[in-house]
Amino acid sequence: MFSRAFRVRSNTAIKGSDRRKLRADVAAAFPNLSAEQLTEFIPNKEELNVIKIYSHKGEAVTVYTTSKNPILFEVERVLYPTVYTLWVYPDLLPAFSTWPPVLQKLAGGADLMLPGVVVPSSGFPQVEQGTLCAVTLLGNRAPVAVGVATMSTAEMLAAGMKGKGFAVLHTYLDHLWEYGDKSSPPTLAPLVTDSAEEESTGGEREPEEQEPGSSTTDPLQQVDIGDLSLKETLVGKEELSEDRAAETAQDASTEVQQEAEDSRTPQEQMDALLSQCFFHALKCKVRKSELPLLTSTFLRSHMFSCCPAGQQLDIKKSSYKKLSKFLQCMQQQKVLQVKELSKGVESIVEVDWKHPEVRAFAVPEGFASASAAQESRSEGREQAYHAPEIIPLYGVSTKMVPLFQESGHKKGSILSSSEVRTIIINYVKANELVDETNKNFVKVNAILCDCLLDKAEQDEVSSLKWDELLSRCLERLQPLHQVTFHGQEPLVRKGNIEPIDISIAQRSANKKVTIIKNLELYGLDPQAVANLLQQKVQASATIAPVPGAKDRLQVQIQGNQIHHLAKMLLEEYQLPRKYIQGLEKAPKLGRKK
Structure with missing residues (x-):
C-alpha cells in the first residue's frame, strides 16, 4: 500500500474528544493491550496528529502520528499498527517469520507467499482468514511488516505451504516508514530458543532428539544473509517441501553473489553514483554564462547525461532521497550556492569551480571530451525535457466548511475536482435533496443556501441543476494546483497556475x-x-x-x-x-x- 509515494491531503492536531474516541477504538481493536500500555500508546498530553493521505492507487488512508512517527493507519474504519508501534509492542499481533532476503521484495510491494514462511518447531500461531498479523525476520522478534492472513493456519498447512499467505499492507523501508524518523528495527530475541527454529530450517537431528532448553552451535543461531548456504536451506523439516527449500536457497545464493560483487549497500552505491554525476556535470557541462540555472534543468540536462552506460541515476534510492537535500549538502561544503528565485523553484546561482573536490574530480573513461559535450548540450536538453503534470485542486474555505464537514473535511483540506463531485453527490443523497418530480434538480436546504447562494438569491432560488450546483461549489472553493516535474515530488501551490x-x-x-x-x-x-x-x-x-x-x-x-x-x-x-x-x-x- 505504501510501496510508492503518497499524497498528503491534510495534517491537523487531534482534539481531546477525538483522542478519547481513538483510545477506545484502539482498545477494541487490540484487546491484549493493558490499560497502562493503552495510556502510553495514546498519551493524554503529547502532541497527536491525524493526517489524511491518498495512496498511489487512490485509496483514502488516515494516519495517526506522535513524536513525528506514524503509529497507526486506518483504512475503511479498520485500524492497523505501524512497524514503529510493533517495535514497542512486538507481541501485539500473531507473528510469522520469513527469510531476510524476502524483506526487500515485501518493501517493493509484494505479498508474502507461503514458501517464504519459516515453519517453527513449536508450530504456527492459530489464526483465521482475515486476521491481522506481523511478519518478522528469522532470528529477530522485531516485526518488519504488517499484513492480513489470506487463509487460516489449518488451510496453510493443508495447502502444503504453497500459495499466497499474507496480503502485506505496510513494511519497514516503505514510504509510510520514511514519513517517520527512519529508525531501524531493534534486535529482539525470539521467545522460543534459537535451536528450535534451527531444527525447522537446517538442523540434521529430529526435533524429538533435542532436549528442551539445551543449547546448540548450529551456524544459523547467528542469522546472517551471507551465512545462508545451499546445504542449510535444502535440509528442512518434513512440512517444508523440496520446492520451497530450493526456492529459498536460490534467493539466498543470489544475495550472497551480489554482496560478493560489491560490499557496499545499494544506497551507498547510489550515493557514489550521485556524487560522480554531480561533479562530472559541474566540471564538464555547466558554464558560468548559464547561471542562474534551474536545479531541475541541472539534473535533467547535465547530471543524467553524465551517468555511465548500463547504470541509472535514481536519487530516491540514495540516502538523500531528494535532489534539494543533496544540493543543500553541497552548499554546506561551499561547492555551490542555491537560491529560491521564484516561489517553489530553486536555481543554482553560483559555483566554485576552484573548489578542491571539483578540481580533483577525474572524468571517467569512455566519456567524450568536455568540448564535445558542450556542443551537444542544447540538443540533449530539448530531448530530455518532459512537460510537467498539472492537476487543479481545491481547498475548503471557511464559508464552505458546513457543506464538507459531514465527510470529515475541515478548513484547508485539499481535494481534487472528482473528490469534490463525489462529496457533493453523497451529501445530496444522504440528505434526500434530489427533487422527486425532476431528478435533474437538487433542492436547496439551509446549508446549501448559506454556502452557494448570494444574498439576493436566497429568497428566490429553491433548487439548482446538478451541473450548476457543482460549478458553484468549485467557484467558492480556494483554487490550488499541483505541479509534478519529471523525477521530482509533487508541489502544491496556491491559486491557478499562470500561463x-x-x-x-x-x-x-x-x-x-x-x-x-x-x-x-x-x-x-x-x-x-x-x-x-x-x-x-x-x-x-x-x-x-x-x-x-x-x-x-x-x-x-x-x-x-x-x-x-x-x-x-x-x-x-x-x-x-x-x-x-x-x-x-x-x-x-x-x-x-
Missing part, C-alpha cells in the same frame, strides 16, 4: 520585440529557451527581470517570433495549448502568388 505569457512590444524606430514570461513555472530555464530561440531565428535574445515581479525572469527577442515560439512550445516541449497565452498575436502570413 506562459507571450506579448509583442513596440520599441524605437517602429521595431517590435517578443517577450516571454512565466517559463520557470513549467520547469523551463529562461536562459536555455533564449539560447535555443536565438539559434532558430538568428535574432538577438536577452534575459531581464520581470517588471513588478520579484525574482522572475523574462526572455526578450527581436521581432515577432510567435510562430517559432508556438512550434517550440507546442511540438518540441509538448506543452498543452491551454497553458500558453498570446499565440493569437502571431503575424498573418501573406498569400503566395
